[in-house]
Amino acid sequence: MWMGDLTCEVCRKERAVAVASSIAPISFAYGRQCLRNRAEPEWLIASMLEENGGLQGCNKWFLDCVGTYLRGKYLTVREYDRHRKLYGK
Ligand SMILES: [Zn+2]
Numbered sequence: 001m002w003m004g005d006l007t008c009e010v011c012r013k014e015r016a017v018a019v020a021s022s023i024a025p026i027s028f029a030y031g032r033q034c035l036r037n038r039a040e041p042e043w044l045i046a047s048m049l050e051e052n053g054g055l056q057g058c059n060k061w062f063l064d065c066v067g068t069y070l071r072g073k074y075l076t077v078r079e080y081d082r083h084r085k086l087y088g089k
Contacts, residue, residue, distance in 0.1 A: 003029070010034040010041050011069040023066055024048070037074040039067050045080055055081050 006016035006029045014031030022028050022040055033039075045068045052058045055078065067076045075083060 008034050010039045039069045039074055042068045042070055
């Protein structure tokens with residue numbers, strides 16, 4: 001599939017190589033690094049944590065297999081949650 005000039009919707013830095021279903025019922029354009037790191041957009045992880053009442057309400061698969069990209073780093077959901085508690089966003 002030709003992706004043209006689509007930019008990765010997770011990190012907003014790399015060129016997208018695929019449009020795929022995310023962990024929510026919505027598809028995003030993903031770049032190679034974000035696909036490899038199973039990263040989802042930061043706003044999506046934040047909203048899922050909110051909807052589930054924090055880490056304790058999330059299932060193990062979500063905590064073990066999904067991450068996000070924030071300020072140049074890939075974070076697991078647990079790392080992201082810790083970061084949010086320490087620094088706000
Ligand atoms: Zn990316």
